[in-house]
Structures are given as C-alpha cells and as structure tokens.
Amino acid sequence: MGNDAPGRTGNDRPDRSDQQLEVRAITEEELPVWDRAIARGFLRPYVGDGTEVRRLSFQPGRYLAAFDHSDGGRCVATFRSYDSELTVPGGAALPVDAVTAVTVNSTHRRRGLLSRMMRSDLAAARERGSLAAILVAAEYNIYGRFGFGPATRGHGWRVDVLRSGGLRADLPVPTGGRIDFLTPEEVRKFGPELHERWRLTQPGAITRPAVWWKLQTGELTLPGLDWKEGFTAVHRDAQGTITGLIRYSIEDIWDGAYPNCTLHVQDFLALDRPTANALWKLAFSVDWVKQVCALNIGIDDPLPLLLNDPRGAKPHEDNFDFMWLRLLDVPGAFAARTYAAPGRIVLQVTDPEGWAEGRWALETTADGTGSCRPTEEPADLALGVSELGSLYLGTESAVRLAAAARVTELRPGGAAKADLLLRTPTQAWNPDSF
Incomplete structure (x- = not known):
C-alpha cells in the first residue's frame, strides 16, 4: 500500500x-x-x-x-x-x-x-x-x-537484450550451485528466511510482514488488486542453502509471428555477487524475451556493467524518490548507524514539532561508531529536519542540498564535512512499497 x-x-x-x-x-x-x-x-x-x-x-x-x-x-x-x-x-x-x-x-x-x-x-x-x-x-x-x-530512490533499468548483447560470459558464478523454480507455497516457506538474512546486509531495507508474503503469492487478495502467478526461482549453493531469489512476470507480446516479450523483474534478492550474476543469467536466457525490465533494483546495482554493451540499458522512466524518513530521536538514530571516517560536525536543526530541534554535535571515531549530542558550539551547517532525514542514510549529498539552497553552510566546507561523515560506500535502497 x-x-x-x-x-x-x-x-x-x-x-x-x-x-x-x-x-x-x-x-x-x-x-x-x-x-x-x-x-x-x-x-x-x-x-x-x-x-x-x-x-x-x-x-x-x-x-x-x-x-x-x-x-x-x-x-x-x-x-x-x-x-x-x-x-x-x-x-x-x-x-x-x-x-x-x-x-x-x-x-x-x-x-x-x-x-x-x-x-x-x-x-x-x-x-x-x-x-x-x-x-x-x-x-x-x-x-x-x-x-x-x-x-532512498527507486531506480531501475530497461535492457534491450539484442542491443546489449546479453550478459558477459566472464562473470563469476557460484561453483556447484543450482537454480530451481518454486511454487507459491514454497515461496512462502523459503522466502521470509532469505529476506531476513538479506535485509540486514542492505541499508534502507525494511521488514516484510507475514501478510506481505501472503499477498505477493496469492494466498490472500485484496479486491481490486489482481494477482497473477508469475515465476519465482531461487539459487542454492553447493550445500543446498538458498542464497538468492528472483521473481518475475512475462509480458506476452508478439510481432506477428515473432516474439517480442518483456520480462519484468518484481523481486531480486542476492546474498553475494556471484549469486546475483547467476540469477541475471537466468533472466537473460528466457526464451522469447527481447527486453528485461527491472523497475527497482537500486542506484548502485551494476546491471549495465554486466552486459556486453552497457548502452543497451536505459534508466527506467519511473525512477524517482521512494522511501521518505522522519527522525524522531536524533541521538538514538545517529548512534545506531556506523560511519566511514572519523570526524566532528555541528548541525543546527529546525523542527516544527521540536523533537529534532537544536544544535547537535555529531562525532565519529575510527572504529566506525558515532554519537550525536546537544551542544552550544557554533554550527557548521544549518538545515531542517526534512533535510536531516534525507542525509541520515547517506544517500543524499549535503553539498548537493547546499547547491539547491536546502541547507546553509555556516562555516566554509561544512557541507563537504557532512558528506565525508555521512556518505556510505553502498547507497541505501528499499525495494518494498508499503
């Protein structure tokens, strides 16, 4: 919803x-x-x-x-x-x-x-x-x-299979692994455990309630929201452990006697890069498919670079801002995440409700931990609680927000300092609407 x-x-x-x-x-x-x-x-x-x-x-x-x-x-x-x-x-x-x-x-x-x-x-x-x-x-x-x-942003790709030349042959895939299709009943059995393992590896991911799996597999349906059984496959490693899942549907279109089908990726979870490569190989090997459409797989996903010709991939037309965040407890939230570099910055935050209002000193250490406490020191950056929410997961840039007059540098270099502390190697991504 x-x-x-x-x-x-x-x-x-x-x-x-x-x-x-x-x-x-x-x-x-x-x-x-x-x-x-x-x-x-x-x-x-x-x-x-x-x-x-x-x-x-x-x-x-x-x-x-x-x-x-x-x-x-x-x-x-x-x-x-x-x-x-x-x-x-x-x-x-x-x-x-x-x-x-x-x-x-x-x-x-x-x-x-x-x-x-x-x-x-x-x-x-x-x-x-x-x-x-x-x-x-x-x-x-x-x-x-x-x-x-x-x-977070919703970000996907449309890949022309012919123009892209498909996936490169040299991509590493797991040794001894296999891919199997699942019934909806098997998805409800194996999917939740895999997702629980996966979501803790992906900043921005959220929990999936039990009713989510029932709605996505047709055990339950809301009137007016039609469900059609698609295709779900999982990758198992050599020991039989499930390490990834792809769920997709096929748009069955023919140009006269010639197939011109589109494969729509609806869910893609992989615990490691070789598993992801194996699942993409499956998607690009389906007969009759001329286009692979992944609506929301994250900004950082390297899918275009997996292709023989990355120009065969075009950004999906529905790419847009996706999950929004509102901080309710500034010290608790900033203490929970980790940081890539040690440093210190003072933020002057405005909040109409008062919960995040004030001047906060964010201090990070070399071991990746950090703390955020009230301070009377002069601030480096002034911003609203909305902008603080955009920066919290590390996906947005304080420098970009400053250029757009959404945050104000009170000291030269304040925005760059904030980015140094808050940005992450992998951008936050949430695949799930709710």
Whole structure:
C-alpha cells in the first residue's frame, strides 16, 4: 500500500464545520467502513470488501480515521501505521514507525485531517520508542511539512537484450550451485528466511510482514488488486542453502509471428555477487524475451556493467524518490548507524514539532561508531529536519542540498564535512512499497 492525500498541496485551513469532524482510532468492527473509505480516498472503484485481509494486520490504536458527523458519521479520511525495522549503515535494525494507507477524501481537503492524524501517530510512535518514521510519498509536496525527507530512490533499468548483447560470459558464478523454480507455497516457506538474512546486509531495507508474503503469492487478495502467478526461482549453493531469489512476470507480446516479450523483474534478492550474476543469467536466457525490465533494483546495482554493451540499458522512466524518513530521536538514530571516517560536525536543526530541534554535535571515531549530542558550539551547517532525514542514510549529498539552497553552510566546507561523515560506500535502497 502507498500513501496519498489527493490534492493536498497547501497548508491545512480550518473550517467552521471542523467541530463536526472527529479523528480517532477505529475499532476492529469499523474496518468495513474504513476499507470502503480507503478505496474512495485512493480514487479506486470499490469492487469488494477487503475487511478480512485488513483484519490480519489490524492493531488497536494504529488504524486511524476521520468521521464527518454532519454527514451521518461518514468515514472521510484514513491512516495506518505499524512497527517495522529499517536497516541502517553498518547493519543495525532501527525501530521505525511505518506510515501507510493515508487518504483524505476530495470533499474534505484542507481541513486539518491529515495534520491531526499524522501528528497524533508520530507523537505516539516516539513514545513507543520508534527512532524514526518512514513512508512512501505519492505526492512530493505533502510530507515535508511533517518533517519527512526523501531518503532512498527507486531506480531501475530497461535492457534491450539484442542491443546489449546479453550478459558477459566472464562473470563469476557460484561453483556447484543450482537454480530451481518454486511454487507459491514454497515461496512462502523459503522466502521470509532469505529476506531476513538479506535485509540486514542492505541499508534502507525494511521488514516484510507475514501478510506481505501472503499477498505477493496469492494466498490472500485484496479486491481490486489482481494477482497473477508469475515465476519465482531461487539459487542454492553447493550445500543446498538458498542464497538468492528472483521473481518475475512475462509480458506476452508478439510481432506477428515473432516474439517480442518483456520480462519484468518484481523481486531480486542476492546474498553475494556471484549469486546475483547467476540469477541475471537466468533472466537473460528466457526464451522469447527481447527486453528485461527491472523497475527497482537500486542506484548502485551494476546491471549495465554486466552486459556486453552497457548502452543497451536505459534508466527506467519511473525512477524517482521512494522511501521518505522522519527522525524522531536524533541521538538514538545517529548512534545506531556506523560511519566511514572519523570526524566532528555541528548541525543546527529546525523542527516544527521540536523533537529534532537544536544544535547537535555529531562525532565519529575510527572504529566506525558515532554519537550525536546537544551542544552550544557554533554550527557548521544549518538545515531542517526534512533535510536531516534525507542525509541520515547517506544517500543524499549535503553539498548537493547546499547547491539547491536546502541547507546553509555556516562555516566554509561544512557541507563537504557532512558528506565525508555521512556518505556510505553502498547507497541505501528499499525495494518494498508499503
């Protein structure tokens, strides 16, 4: 599920009828009206009741809604959050509040509903001990005012198999390994364990709830979101241990009597480079496929360089900012990740909610650990909490943000110093919408 509040691009403007609007957590018995409201909020036809699927992830206090009592108590806005873990540089799992299912009906825009739901949830998340909140923003201009900033990018490729010449023959692959196709039942059995191992190796990755695997393998379906069985294969090493997985579908298109099919990569997990090469070899060997399309495999993925002619790969047209992050506990979050170089920088942070507000000294050591503490020292860099969220995982550059007038250097070289401490060898990447 994604996040959206269609048409909300300005500040919330109170209306005299706001006293008729109630924002609160729903009960489990109210899931049917919440389910209908989310379809309306996402501008989707309501084709069936998804209550039973939503019941599997229901948690008291985490499903919010707005009710308009001037219209018989109709549900006009939805909001949901759940506890997740975010892998940060160094491999630690940060406890985060995952925000999703955010909608406001077009009849109730700019009446403060999103602000009330969001601020209530973030305050509760901070009390629970979440160090940050994350979401996927359907619209760019909504969530910055709540302290969220783009923290990862969705990045993929379209590869013309003929022009690229396919994969190079000299790529290393595991010795004694094998690739097997799985049934949906086998994916549910073996996929979660592999993902748990993989996500701790990839900064930016998040946990996949049990219901995720059920929805992705067709055991459960939400009305209106059609599921079709595709192809899932795993790589096993010489000892039989699963080290990678690829899930894809085939767009079956023919040019008269000639096949012109596209293979769409939907999930790609590999614990090591040779396993990844073996899985790509499978994708590029499928009969009738003329184009391999990987929608979201990360900015750092070397796929084009694996080809005989890298010019056969073009960036996917849907590349854009993906997961957004909002820091709730600055000292806790910065102590959790590791750093590539020792150093010290002082950040002057503004935060409308006050949680990250203040002057912070980030100090890192040669062993990769770091701490972030309040200080009275002069600051090197001034920025908002949204920009701090963009920098936290190391994907964004402070120098780039300074050039765009999103951060301000208070001392010459402050942005470059921040990049030296915060940037990572591998950019953070999250493959999962939520």
